[in-house]
Amino acid sequence: MAEENSTCNSLSMEEKVKLITRNLQEVLGDDRMKAVMKERDLRIYWGTATTGKPHLAYFVPMSKIADFLKAGCEVTILLADLHAYLDNMKAPWDLLALRTEYYERAIKAMLKSIGVPLEKLKFIKGTDYQLSKEFTLDVYRLTSMVTEHDAKKAGAEVVKQVEHPLLSGLLYPGLQALDEEYLKCDTQFGGIDQRKIFTFAEKYLPQLGYKKRSHLMNPMVPGLTGGKMSSSEEDSKIDLLDSAASVKKKLKKAFCEPGNTADNGVLSFCKHVIFPLLGAEKFTIERAEENGGNVDYAEFAALETAFAAQEIHPGDLKATVERHLNRLLDPIRREFEAPELKTLAQRAYPPPSKKAAVTETEGPHRLDMRVGRVVSVARHPDAESLYVEKIDLGEPEPRTIVSGLVEHISAEELTGRLVVVLCNLKPAKMRGVESRGMVLCASVDEPRAVQPLDPPAAAQPGDRVLVEGYETGQPDEQLNPKKKVWEKLAVDLKTSSTRVAEWQANPLMTKDGAVTCRSLAGAPIR
Numbered sequence: 403m404a405e406e407n408s409t410c411n412s413l414s415m416e417e418k419v420k421l422i423t424r425n426l427q428e429v430l431g432d433d434r435m436k437a438v439m440k441e442r443d444l445r446i447y448w449g450t451a452t453t454g455k456p457h458l459a460y461f462v463p464m465s466k467i468a469d470f471l472k473a474g475c476e477v478t479i480l481l482a483d484l485h486a487y488l489d490n491m492k493a494p495w496d497l498l499a500l501r502t503e504y505y506e507r508a509i510k511a512m513l514k515s516i517g518v519p520l521e522k523l524k525f526i527k528g529t530d531y532q533l534s535k536e537f538t539l540d541v542y543r544l545t546s547m548v549t550e551h552d553a554k555k556a557g558a559e560v561v562k563q564v565e566h567p568l569l570s571g572l573l574y575p576g577l578q579a580l581d582e583e584y585l586k587c588d589t590q591f592g593g594i595d596q597r598k599i600f601t602f603a604e605k606y607l608p609q610l611g612y613k614k615r616s617h618l619m620n621p622m623v624p625g626l627t628g629g630k631m632s633s634s635e636e637d638s639k640i641d642l643l644d645s646a647a648s649v650k651k652k653l654k655k656a657f658c659e660p661g662n663t664a665d666n667g668v669l670s671f672c673k674h675v676i677f678p679l680l681g682a683e684k685f686t687i688e689r690a691e692e693n694g695g696n697v698d699y700a701e702f703a704a705l706e707t708a709f710a711a712q713e714i715h716p717g718d719l720k721a722t723v724e725r726h727l728n729r730l731l732d733p734i735r736r737e738f739e740a741p742e743l744k745t746l747a748q749r750a751y752p753p754p755s756k757k758a759a760v761t762e763t764e765g766p767h768r769l770d771m772r773v774g775r776v777v778s779v780a781r782h783p784d785a786e787s788l789y790v791e792k793i794d795l796g797e798p799e800p801r802t803i804v805s806g807l808v809e810h811i812s813a814e815e816l817t818g819r820l821v822v823v824l825c826n827l828k829p830a831k832m833r834g835v836e837s838r839g840m841v842l843c844a845s846v847d848e849p850r851a852v853q854p855l856d857p858p859a860a861a862q863p864g865d866r867v868l869v870e871g872y873e874t875g876q877p878d879e880q881l882n883p884k885k886k887v888w889e890k891l892a893v894d895l896k897t898s899s900t901r902v903a904e905w906q907a908n909p910l911m912t913k914d915g916a917v918t919c920r921s922l923a924g925a926p927i928r
Contacts, residue, residue, distance in 0.1 A: 413472075413473065413474070415436070415439055415440070417473075418439065418473040418474060419432075419435075419436065419439070419473075421469045421470075421472055421473040422435075422444070422469060422470060422473050422475065422618070423618070424469065424678070425466070425620070425621075425673065425674055425678065426466075426618055426619060426620060426621075427594045427619050427620060427621040428594060428597070428619045429616070429617070429618055429619070430597075430600060430601070430604065430616060430617040430619075431589075431604070431614065431615065431616030431617060432616060434588075434614065434615070434616045435588065435589055435616040438588045443474045443475055443476055444470075444473075444474075444475045444476070444588050444589055445475070445476045445478070445586065445587045445588045445589070446470050446475050446476070446477050446478070446587060446588070446589045446590070446591050446618070447477070447478040447479070447480055447581070447582070447585045447587040447589075447590055447591070448463055448466075448467065448477070448478075448479055448480070448590075448591045448592065449479075449480035449481075449482045449485070449528075449578070449581060449590075449592070450463075450479075450480070450481065450482060450505065450509075451482045451483075451485040451486040451489060451493075452481055452482065452483050452486045452493055452498065452501040452502045452504075452505045453486045453489070453493050453501070455504070455508075455641060455642070455751060456505060456508045456509065456512070456642055457639040457640060457641050457642060458639060458640040458641075458642070458671070458727070459623055459639065460508075460509070460512060460642075461512060461516070461671075461674075461675045461730065462620055462623050462671075462674045462675055463591070463593075463620065464509070464512050464513055464516060464518070464675075465516065465674060465675050465678045465679055466591065466618075466620065467479075467513070467518060467523075468513075468516060468517070468518050468678070468679070469678065470591075471518060471519070471522050471523075476522075476524075477522070477523050477524070478523075478524045478525075478526060478585055478587065479509065479523060479524070479525050479526075480526055480527075480528060480581060480585065481502045481505050481506055481525065481526070481527045481528065482528045482578075482581075483498045483499070483501070483502045483527055483528050483529050484498075484528040484529050484532050484533075484577065485528060485574060485577060485578065486498065486501065487570070488570040488571065488573055488574050488577070489560075489561050489570075489571060489574060497750060498529075500746065500749050500750035501750045501751075502527055503746060503750070504746055504747060504750040504751070506525055507737075507738075507743060507746065508642055508734070508738075511642075511733065511734040511737045511738070512642065512730075512734060514733065514737075515730050515731075515733045515734055516679055516730065517679075526585070528577075528581070531584050532577060532581075532584075537580060537584055540580050540583075540610060541573070541576060541577065541580065543610060544576045544579070544580065544606060544610065545573075545576070547606060547609055547610075548576060548606060550572060552602065553572040553573070553575055553576065554572060555598060555602075556575035556598045556599050556601075556602035557571060557572070557574050557575045557598070557599065558598060559595040559596070559597070559598060560574070560575075560595055560596055560598075560599060561574050561575075568876075575598075575599045575602050575603075576602075576606070578596075578599050578603070579599065579602055579603035579606055579607055580607075582603055582607065582612075582615045583607060583610075583612045583613075587615060588615060588616065589615055589616045589617065589618055590603070590615055590616075590617050590618070591617075591618040591619075591620075592617070592618075592619060592620070593619060593620050593621075593622055594619045594620065594621055594622055595622055596619070597617075597619060600617040600619070603615065603617075604617075620674070621674075623667065623670045623671065623674055624657075624665045624666065624667040624670050640652050640653075640727065642731060642734050642735075642738075643731075643734065643735060643738055643747075644731070645735075646728050649724060649727055649728060649731070650724060653668070653720045653723065653724050653727075654720070656668055656720065658716040658719065658720060659716070660712050660715070660716055661709070661710055661711070661712045663706055663709060663710050668716075668719060668720060668723055669705075669706060669709060669719070671723060671727075672685070672702060672705060672719075672723060673702045673706070675730075676723070676726050677701070677702040677705075684698040684699060684700050685698065685699040685700075685702075685705060685722065686698050686699075686722070687699070687714060687718050687719065687721075687722045688718075688721070688722065689715075689718050693715070693718070694713075697714075765872050765875060766868075766869040766872050766891055766905045767868070767869070767872050767873075767874065767875035767876065767877060768875070768877055768878045768881070768887055768891070769824060769826070769877055769881075769887075769888070769891060770824070770825040770826035770877035770878070771822055771823070771824055771825070771842070771866070771867035771868075771910070772795050772796070772822070772823055772825050772863075772864055772865065772866060772867060773795075773820060773821075773822060773823075773857045773861040773862065773863055773864065773865040773866075773867060773912060774793040774794060774795045774801075774820070774821050774822070774823040774841075774863055775793065775794045775818065775819070775820055775821075775863045776791050776792070776793055776794075776816050776817055776818060776819050776821060777791075777792040777793060777794050777800045777817075778791065778792045778800075778817060779791050779792075779813040779816050779817050780813070781808070781813075782804065782832070782833060782835060783834075783835075784833045784834055785832070785833040786808065787806055787808050787809060788804050788805065788806055788808060788832060788833065789804070789805050789806075789807050789808055789813065789816070790802060790803075790804055790835055791803050791804070791805060791816070791841070793821065793823060793839070793841075794863040795823060795825065795839075795863055795864055796862070796863045796864015796865075797864070801823075801825075801838045801839055802835065802836065802837065802838060803823065803837050803838060803839045803840065803841060804832035804833075804835055804837035805837075805840070805841045805843075806852075807841070807843070807852065807854070809852075810851065810852040810853070811852075811853075811854070816854075819854070820856065820857045820859075820861060820863075821841050821842070821854045821855065821856075821857070822841070822842045822854070822855040822857055822867050822903075822910070822917055823839045823840065823841055823842070824839055824840045824842055824888070825838075825839045826877055826878055826879065826880050826881050827839060827840055827880075827881055827888065828880055828881065828882075828883050841854055842854070842855050842895075842903075842927055842928070843855065843927065843928060844896075844897045844903070844919040844922040844925040844926070844927050845922070845925060845926060845927075845928055846922055846925045846926075851922060853919055853920055853921065853922050855903050855910075855917050855918070855919055855927065856917065856918050856919065856920060857912055857914075857917055858912055858914040858915040858916070858917075859914075860914040860915075861912045861913075861914050865912045865913060865914070866912070866913075867910050867911070867912055867917060868910070868911055868912075869905045869908050869909075869910055869911070870908045870909050870910075870911050871908045872905075872908065891905070892926075892927070892928060894906045895926065895927035895928075896924065896925060896926050896927055897918075897919045897922055897923055897924060897925045897927065898923065898924070899923050899924060900923070901918050901919045901920070901921065901922065901923050902916050902917070902918055902919075903916070903917040903918060903919060903927060
């Protein structure tokens with residue numbers, strides 16, 4: 403410890419700044435940061451909402467925390483339990499304390515795995531101060547200044563976005579801004595996806611009489627499938643407790659196209675975690691002599707250039723990364739073999755019951771079904787069997803929706819009619835015309851008949867259509883076609899013997915009553 407402190411003290415301010423900012427995507431307020439560093443060590447805080455299990459991508463901020471400590475910074479890690487609940491209730495209230503404890507144990511295990519001394523860190527829970535009288539009054543003061551537009555904009559990249567957001571999600575950015583003052587930090591560190599919250603803090607904290615802080619932002623590291631590494635997308639991430647066999651399997655499937663350095667989660671992990679932690683060690687790709695033999699890389703830029711030039715095969719890169727990953731994960735796996743930690747993991751993330759699994763993951767609440775009124779109907783210019791409809795869904799402009807109803811209902815009968823529209827399908831080109839939704843219909847094959855569903859006569863365009871018993875939860879902003887959410891749920895959609903539209907025998911309801919079908923009973927709904 404004394405040796406490390408001596409190293410920190412021997413660094414020039416320029417060397418400290420280089421350590422603090424390396425591999426970052428953006429720094430806001432570096433002049434304010436440097437001004438503080440001329441007087442004393444920088445105080446930095448990093449926060450994480452205690453939602454899904456921490457995964458491999460958490461090593462990215464961990465490696466930066468190692469940099470901050472090497473530069474002599476005082477670092478606080480905020481376990482943002484209240485934020486986890488406010489973000490669309492991603493962590494149920496009754497599991498908050500357990501998940502927060504799991505996060506703290508997992509993060510400490512990660513830091514120990516990369517050699518970070520824990521005694522130089524401060525851990526704090528959000529609820530330790532965010533429920534205080536002073537913090538609560540500041541929240542109220544902030545709500546008197548912030549518009550709904552600014553709150554929604556600030557959380558756009560962090561808080562789950564839905565058409566009708568819960569008030570809790572609008573409070574989220576304000577609480578994160580106030581954290582800077584109540585944690586007495588000089589700088590907040592986070593991902594580039596938090597940039598709008600950081601600029602929100604820079605705007606509003608001075609209006610409360612508090613100082614403006616600087617902000618450090620990591621780039622978003624791609625997951626193994628090429629997009630963001632996410633707790634909710636199993637194939638995109640490697641869990642901290644995944645076995646060596648599971649790591650091998652997931653890396654084998656990871657996106658790592660020859661010569662492609664964009665959206666390459668394998669390469670990104672090398673840049674942001676493996677190389678910063680190598681020290682004097684080199685990144686050695688082991689391969690047979692007939693394939694060029696072993697090759698060493700001391701700098702990530704050289705590895706990236708070689709991969710772009712296709713001098714390194716993706717399989718050889720993955721094999722090397724696999725060795726480094728298991729070296730990082732082995733100490734964590736061993737620590738979590740302790741009975742108390744196994745019990746903690748099971749209690750914090752209990753396996754869902756069959757009903758809960760449907761409700762939370764594949765439930766019908768994920769479908770954005772709304773009442774629409776057909777404003778106009780025209781024949782598709784290049785397809786005789788298709789209509790191009792303009793449908794009022796309570797939005798500023800009617801949506802264009804293409805449907806195959808020509809043989810089943812006249813344009814005159816369809817115009818002005820109330821229908822049910824599935825609104826969050828991915829837009830699709832139908833013979834050159836983009837369709838932004840689907841009119842839900844009951845249909846039978848023998849004899850062939852198709853009928854649009856009928857909302858109650860009192861319903862209005864834009865009214866939500868919900869499945870009774872599944873009213874909680876928010877629809878996906880857009881259904882992921884790769885996950886086939888609609889296809890899985892549609893299997894259980896049909897009309898009852900009394901022609902009521904149902905999902906698993908639960909009626910589809912608006913605030914004015916049930917959705918029905920004019921004459922087709924026991925018919926699938928598509």
